[in-house]
Amino acid sequence: AQSVTQLGSHVSVSEGALVLLRCNYSSSVPPYLFWYVQYPNQGLQLLLKYTTGATLVKGINGFEAEFKKSETSFHLTKPSAHMSDAAEYFCAVSDAGGTSYGKLTFGQGTILTVHP
């Protein structure tokens, strides 16, 4: 079975500060890893994903994440927070094994607050 742990249910940063959202996973097979963002009363939007290849993955809106196998981590970062980044962020791992990326195990979510 796979699981995802997001450390910190709430993270607060100042506008312009570094954003760091932590995600650790467990998986018995090579994982496919995802970060999604959810704005209030909206669906989930994919920020970025790691499947194979380069371990540093760049996504939309200036976000990036690094897959570290030795640490079983996939932390999300952004060098400079913007007010529009305020949302809930979910880390997820695919139960794919080569079948489909759509069956996901999600973390509990981290609510990001950005202060002016």
Place this chain on the structure above:
Amino acid sequence: NAGVMQNPRHLVRRRGQEARLRCSPMKGHSHVYWYRQLPEEGLKFMVYLQKENIIDESGMPKERFSAEFPKEGPSILRIQQVVRGDSAAYFCASSPPSMNTEAFFGQGTRLTVV
């Protein structure tokens, strides 16, 4: 290309009634996934369907819940005899037939049982 369409966006049902949630996948997508998001929790996988087939229903409650994805028309998640604990946001996602393509999520249906 329209995204994944879910309707209704909000649904209120009295205890004991039936709830029907609809999901129209993106054009060309033949895989559909349903997730439930309870208050203060992340999304939990419920069921994975392809056209006319249930591929994986390991996350579906054993009773009262069913899902279908007919050859024509949207995917339907049906909840019979709803209870207060069914109140949640239900999200649908779809992906194309090709392997290794991420799923795209709809905006969800927020079910409130009163």
